[in-house]
Amino acid sequence: MRDFYPEDMAVRNAIFQAWTNASQTFGFEPYDACVVEHLALLKRKAGEEIAEQLYTFTDKSGRELALRAEITPSLARMVAARQSQLVFPLKWFTIGQCFRYERMSRGRKREHYQWNLDVLGAPDVAAEVEVVAAALYALRILGLGPAEVRVHLNSRGLLSDLFARASIPPERHSALFLALDKRGKMEDNAIAELLLAEGFDHAAIETAFQLMGIQRFDEAAARIGEETPSVAALNRFFQLARPYGIEESLLFDIGTIRGLGYYTGIVFECFDVHRRFRALFGGGRYDNLLASLGGRPLPAVGLGFGDVVVAELLVELGRLSRVENSGRIHIGYFDEAQRTAAIRLAALWRKEGRQVELALAPEKAKSFFSRVGRLAAGQAVYLGPDDLERGTFRLKNLETRTEIEQPIPPL
Ligand code: HAM
Numbered sequence: 001m002r003d004f005y006p007e008d009m010a011v012r013n014a015i016f017q018a019w020t021n022a023s024q025t026f027g028f029e030p031y032d033a034c035v036v037e038h039l040a041l042l043k044r045k046a047g048e049e050i051a052e053q054l055y056t057f058t059d060k061s062g063r064e065l066a067l068r069a070e071i072t073p074s075l076a077r078m079v080a081a082r083q084s085q086l087v088f089p090l091k092w093f094t095i096g097q098c099f100r101y102e103r104m105s106r107g108r109k110r111e112h113y114q115w116n117l118d119v120l121g122a123p124d125v126a127a128e129v130e131v132v133a134a135a136l137y138a139l140r141i142l143g144l145g146p147a148e149v150r151v152h153l154n155s156r157g158l159l160s161d162l163f164a165r166a167s168i169p170p171e172r173h174s175a176l177f178l179a180l181d182k183r184g185k186m187e188d189n190a191i192a193e194l195l196l197a198e199g200f201d202h203a204a205i206e207t208a209f210q211l212m213g214i215q216r217f218d219e220a221a222a223r224i225g226e227e228t229p230s231v232a233a234l235n236r237f238f239q240l241a242r243p244y245g246i247e248e249s250l251l252f253d254i255g256t257i258r259g260l261g262y263y264t265g266i267v268f269e270c271f272d273v274h275r276r277f278r279a280l281f282g283g284g285r286y287d288n289l290l291a292s293l294g295g296r297p298l299p300a301v302g303l304g305f306g307d308v309v310v311a312e313l314l315v316e317l318g319r320l321s322r323v324e325n326s327g328r329i330h331i332g333y334f335d336e337a338q339r340t341a342a343i344r345l346a347a348l349w350r351k352e353g354r355q356v357e358l359a360l361a362p363e364k365a366k367s368f369f370s371r372v373g374r375l376a377a378g379q380a381v382y383l384g385p386d387d388l389e390r391g392t393f394r395l396k397n398l399e400t401r402t403e404i405e406q407p408i409p410p411l
Contacts, residue, residue, distance in 0.1 A: 001111045011320055012113070015142065015307050016095055019115040022138035023093035026130065028117055031092045033074040035099070039064040041073050041293070047178040048261050053100040067099040070304060071116045072262070072289070079120055080295030088121025088298070091130075098306075107278035107309045117283075118302030120290075125233050127301040128266045128285060129240040135270065135281050135305055136246050142310065143319045145249075149280060150273055152253035153237065155266045156284075157230030158220060159211075159257065165224060166207040172200070174261060176208055181257040183212065217252040233266060262286040268303070272313050280313065281305035326377040326399065332359040332368035338383035341408050345381065345393065348409060372398065383408075 004012060023030070044051040055067040068074060071094060079086065095115050102108045117134055119127040132151055139149055160173050168176065179195050188209065195205050214220050217238075221231045234252070241247040258267045265285035271277065283303025290298040314320045329349055333342040339362065346358040359368065365382050372380045380396045387393050388408070396403040 002109060011311055011314075012307060014320075015310060016113075018138045018141040019093075019095055019305065021141055022134050023115075023117060025137060026091070026117075026134040028091045028093040028134070031075070031078065031094050032096065033068075033071065033078060033094070035068055035097055036065050037068050037074060037077075039066045041077060042066045042068060044261065047175065049259050050100065053102060055099050055101060068096075069100045070098055070260075071096055071114060072118070072260075072286070072302065072304070073293070075116065075118055075302075076289050076293050076295065076300075079298070080290055080293055083290075083295050083298070089119055089127070090121060091117075091119050093117045107312060109308055113307040115281075115305040115307075116302060117305075118300060120298055120300045122301065123287075123299040125236045125266065126240060127299075128268075129237055129244060129246075131283065131301055131303050132268060133241075133244045133246050135303055136249055138305070139270075139280070139310070142314060144310075144313070144317075148273060148313070148317065149249065149270055150251050151246075151249055151268050151270045152251050152256040153234070153266065153268045154253055154256040155230045155234050156257065156263055157228070157265050158224070158234060159254075161224045161228050161230055162211050162214075162220065163208070166204070166211065168204050168207070172204075176200070177257050177263075178259065178261065180208060180212060180255075181259045183255060212254055214254045220252075220254065230265070237266060258282060258284055262289045262292075264288055266301075270305075276316075277313055278309050280309045328355045328357055328378040329395075330357045330359075330368075330372040330375075330378060330380040331383070332365075332372070332380070333362055333383040334365065334385060335362045337385060338362075338388055340411070341388060341393075342381075342383050344409060344411060345383075 039054070039056055042054055050069050053069055057065055059065055075092065093116060095113055097111060098114045099111050102110055104110065117131045119131060136151070139145070156177060159177065160170065163173050163176060164170060175198050176195070179191050179198070182191055192205050214223070217234060224231055238247065238250065241250055256267055256269050258269070263284040264287045267284035269279040269282040271279055281303050283301070285299070285301045287297070287299045289300060290296065311320070331342050331346055333339055342358060346356045349356050365384065368382050369380070375398050378398050380398055381393050383393055391408055392405050393408050394403045394405050
C-alpha cells in the first residue's frame, strides 16, 4: 500500500485537480461510495484477472466482505437502488481508492486512486465520445496531448461480428474476449493452450489470432461486409469526435478488448504514444451490468483513470516540476520579544485569507533562511530586535530575492 509524503501529495493533488476540473467542465456530478463492499457484489466470473485480485475478509458478524478493486459495481448498486427516482441520462464522477492484489510492477500497485466517469441511461455513442473527450481534456490540463497520448478504440460488437462470420458461435465470444485480451501480457502459445482447455478447436483459435492482425477499421468493416450496428457505432464515434476536436488522439486498434467481462460495445484504452507504459485509462459500454445486478436494464458507458501511470508518464517526460506554493508567507523571529509582532502579522494576513507559516519558536536568522530560503516560491519575513526598534519589517520575495519594507501594524 502507499504512503504519500507532502511532495507526493503535490503530484496527487495536481492530478485530482485536473480530474475534478474536467468532470465539472463536462457537467458530471460527484458521488462517493465506501471502499468496503459485500464480496457477492464484487465476485466475478473465472477468466477475469480482477477475480483473483480481491482483498477479502470476514467481519465480526461473519459477513464476507472485500475491498473494492474497481468502482463500477458500487456505482451500479447505487443506481439500481434508486433507479425509479433518478433522472436519466445521468453523468456521475468520483475519485476513489481501489485495491488489487497485483504483482507489483511499473504502473501497477496494490492500491491506486481511480477517477471514474460514467454516463447511465444513454444508448447512443454520444456518451462514449463525451467520456473520452472529458478524459482527454484532463490529460490536456496535465500537459499531455496528441503528441504524448492516444486512445485505442475498438468494439466488442465488431469483434463479435467478425467471430460470427468465422463461424465461432456467439455464446463463446466472451471467453474469447477475455483470452485475447491477455495478448502482450502472455505468450500466444499460452493463450492458445488456454483456449484449447476452454474447448475451442485449433481452427477457431487460428482464425481468432488471424483476425487480431487486422490493422484498420475499414479492413474490419470490409470483412464484415455490411453496416452492422457495431460498424455504424464506430463510424459514428469517429464522426462525432471531429467537432469535439479529439480525432487526432484516436486510433482504431483491434487488440483493445479489455479484461473485464461486462463490456458489451465500444471499448477503449489510452496509452502513451510509444506504448512504454500501461494504460492511463480504460473503459467502454456495459449495457447489461445493471440488469445482471438486479436492476432494470440500463445502457451505460464509463471509464476508469488511475493516478499511477499518468504520474509515471509525467515524471518520464519531465512535466512534473516541483510544485511549490507561491502564495505562502513564512514568518520567523529572533527571540520572544518579537513573537507578539510576528503573531500579529500572521493573524492579519490569515484574516485576509493568505497562507501563513508562522515559526512556533524563535530561531536565528541563518537557520530561518536556510529553512525557507531553499524554496523558490512564496515570501518571507524575519523579525529581529532592529526591526521592532525601527517599527518596520521586510517582506522578502523568495522567487525574485527582492524585498520591500513596511511598517509593523500596531497591536
Ligand atoms: P481498469 O482498466 O481495470 O477498468 O482500470 C482503469 C484504470 O485504473 C487503468 O487504466 C489504470 O490506470 C488504473 N489501474 C487499474 N489497476 C491498477 C493498479 N493495480 N495500479 C495502478 N493503476 C491501476 C476499470 O476498473 C473499470 N471499472 C473502468 C470503468 C468505469 N468502466 C466503466 N466505468
